[in-house]
Amino acid sequence: MAIDVADLYRKHGAMVFRRARAMVGDVEQARDVVQEVFLSLHLQHAALHQGGLISWLYMATTHRCLKLIRDQASRSRLERENADVLTPQSPQDPDIGPLLRRLLPQLDETLAQAAVHRFLDEMSHEEIAQLLGCSRRHVGNLLQRLEQQLVVLRRESTS
Amino acid sequence: MDASDECPSHYRLDRCDAGELSPAESAQLHEHIAGCARCVYRIQARARAAEDHREDSELIARLSTPVRMNRATPVPRRATRWAVAGLSVAAAAAVMFVLPQPREETESAGDGIRLKGTGFSRMHLIDDHGEYVASTTERVHPGTQLQVTVHAPRRTHAAVVSIDGADQGSVYVPYTSQRQPAAMVEVPAGAEFSLPQSTVLDGVTGTESVAVVLCERPVPDAWSLVPLARQGEPPEGCVLERYTLIKEPRR
Numbered sequence: 436m437a438i439d440v441a442d443l444y445r446k447h448g449a450m451v452f453r454r455a456r457a458m459v460g461d462v463e464q465a466r467d468v469v470q471e472v473f474l475s476l477h478l479q480h481a482a483l484h485q486g487g488l489i490s491w492l493y494m495a496t497t498h499r500c501l502k503l504i505r506d507q508a509s510r511s512r513l514e515r516e517n518a519d520v521l522t523p524q525s526p527q528d529p530d531i532g533p534l535l536r537r538l539l540p541q542l543d544e545t546l547a548q549a550a551v552h553r554f555l556d557e558m559s560h561e562e563i564a565q566l567l568g569c570s571r572r573h574v575g576n577l578l579q580r581l582e583q584q585l586v587v588l589r590r591e592s593t594s
Numbered sequence: 595m596d597a598s599d600e601c602p603s604h605y606r607l608d609r610c611d612a613g614e615l616s617p618a619e620s621a622q623l624h625e626h627i628a629g630c631a632r633c634v635y636r637i638q639a640r641a642r643a644a645e646d647h648r649e650d651s652e653l654i655a656r657l658s659t660p661v662r663m664n665r666a667t668p669v670p671r672r673a674t675r676w677a678v679a680g681l682s683v684a685a686a687a688a689v690m691f692v693l694p695q696p697r698e699e700t701e702s703a704g705d706g707i708r709l710k711g712t713g714f715s716r717m718h719l720i721d722d723h724g725e726y727v728a729s730t731t732e733r734v735h736p737g738t739q740l741q742v743t744v745h746a747p748r749r750t751h752a753a754v755v756s757i758d759g760a761d762q763g764s765v766y767v768p769y770t771s772q773r774q775p776a777a778m779v780e781v782p783a784g785a786e787f788s789l790p791q792s793t794v795l796d797g798v799t800g801t802e803s804v805a806v807v808l809c810e811r812p813v814p815d816a817w818s819l820v821p822l823a824r825q826g827e828p829p830e831g832c833v834l835e836r837y838t839l840i841k842e843p844r845r
Contacts, residue, residue, distance in 0.1 A: 441657035445649065450608050452647035453640060462646045470653055471727045475718070489609045499726055505733070558603040566605070 443488065444473045450489075451496050457555055458500035460536055468499050490566055497551050504539050542584065549577040601633050602626065604640070715752075715806040715835055716743045720792075731838045734795060738841075741792035742767065742806055744781045751778035751809045752789055753816040755823045759800020759841060763820035766793045766804070775815040781808070795841060802839040807832055 451472050456465035472495045535555060539547045548567060552558040558566070560574045567574070602610075602623050609615055610623050627633045717728040720739040728740075744752050753776075754767040767789045768776045781787045795802070803823040809832035813819060819828075828834045 439658075441654045444654060444657055447612065448649065449644040449647040450611070453644040454604075456643060456646070465646075466648070466650070469647070470650065473653065473657060474716075474727050475725050487609065487612075487614045489605070489612050489614055493605060493608075495724055495726075498724055502726070502733075552605070556604045557601070558605050562603055562605055 438476070440473060440476050443476065444469075447488070447492055448473070451492055454493070454496050454555070455500055458497070458535060458539075458551065459503050460533065464503060468496060468503065471499055472496055493552075493556070493566060497548055501539060501544065501547050501551075504536055538585070538588065541588070542581070546577055546581055546584070549574065550581055553578060553581075600626075601630060601636070604636075607637070607640070714745050715808065716745075716786075717741070717804070717806065717837055718743065728837060730836065731840070733840045733842060735842060735844045736795055736797040736799070737844070738795045739792050740766070740795060740804070740839075742789045743786050744789065744806070744808065745786040746781050746783055746808065748783045750781045750783075751812040752781050753778045753807045753809075753813070753819050754789065754793075754804065755807065755816065755820045756802060756804045757820065757823040758796075758798045758802040760798045762798070763817075763823070765816045765820065767791050768816060776817060777814070778807075778809060778812040778816055780812070795839070799841045799843055802841055804837040804839060805834045806837075807834045809833075 448469055451469045452465050455468035455472075456462060459465055459468065472492065475495060476491075535551065538550060542550060545567070549563060552563045552566060560571045560578070563577075564571045564574045606615070606623065610620055615623065627637065718725050718741045719728045719732060719734060720741065721735065721737070742752075742754050744750070752767065753765065756764045756766055758764070765776055768779050769791045779789055781789075805819070805823040807813075807816075807819050807822060807828055809829065811831055813829060813832070822828060822834055823836065
């Protein structure tokens with residue numbers, strides 16, 4: 436399948452940047468993520484047969500950002516941040532980025548993905564299930580586990 | 595579609611923008627947005643959040659450049675590992691699988707590590723979550739697959755060498771079945787070239803040093819380049835880029 440990756444970059448680069456910036460919180464790092472996502476795309480043509488382009492871009496961006504966030508240097512920097520908010524009360528929290536960056540390094544990969552899709556992307560259980568390739572029930576369980584971890588983190592932050 | 599359990603998610607908005615929704619779904623979504631102040635605000639916020647995005651003309655040029663990927667036989671083979679400390683053969687420790695990857699011609703080139711005057715290399719790492727271009731330091735796991743591509747303005751010669759966390763040296767590219775002189779891989783000029791073998795990292799954890807070495811003239815035996823994975827200057831007419839792979843067990 437011939438794919439004009441440059442054209443896809445022109446059309447969707449801003450979307451990837453928007454999500455990456457929201458996750459990593461840094462313009463330059465977000466630009467790096469955009470570059471890496473589209474450079475990887477040309478070797479991932481087969482994956483596009485299995486799902487839509489937007490789904491692929493979401494997954495690739497989330498994965499790369501989670502790696503960045505987990506990077507030791509990023510973690511050290513984040514630990515110095517004075518994040519006084521530990522959890523959103525709802526997915527509509529206007530500035531979810533600082534919370535996510537603090538929370539994500541402490542979650543396993545699947546839970547971190549679920550957190551990003553729920554709180555950043557504001558996705559429904561059904562959409563998360565579709566993207567992660569699992570059942571809605573599993574997503575429900577994941578989000579329940581996430582809530583439990585948030586409670587623990589809240590307690591730790593107040594003690 | 596429950597963000598507020600009524601408003602569409604950003605994912606759905608992006609899919610709509612990309613034309614991935616059916617006409618009926620798209621019409622329903624637009625109807626919702628037209629009557630929803632929160633969604634109007636969210637869409638404006640999305641636009642603001644993307645304002646710092648800059649189209650990278652250099653990236654566009656690379657993505658538009660045809661790539662020549664070589665084809666290799668898709669048969670798993672083992673690579674030989676070699677004890678660096680004693681410079682002795684350690685064929686019994688052959689724990690590195692080399693999986694040549696069949697590649698199809700594609701349409702893009704990539705960014706990577708620029709090697710002055712000789713071109714640039716890119717290391718791709720492939721794990722359970724997909725493929726990404728490696729930075730000079732990466733955390734990886736046993737089973738992560740490694741593939742190097744090289745883009746050279748003129749014909750050059752390439753080798754990929756490694757010393758793992760147990761001080762075992764390896765030549766990942768060219769593939770060698772045993773400790774025998776191994777000729778560097780010739781890289782044609784002008785297009786991104788995928789080196790013939792990809793490598794699946796074995797179970798030895800710790801810090802693994804990997805070097806991509808590019809030479810104007812081939813070094814007769816790529817094994818002589820192995821120590822460069824950790825330190826040292828490359829031979830005259832060669833350049834190298836080192837990567838540090840921090841290999842951790844899977845959780």
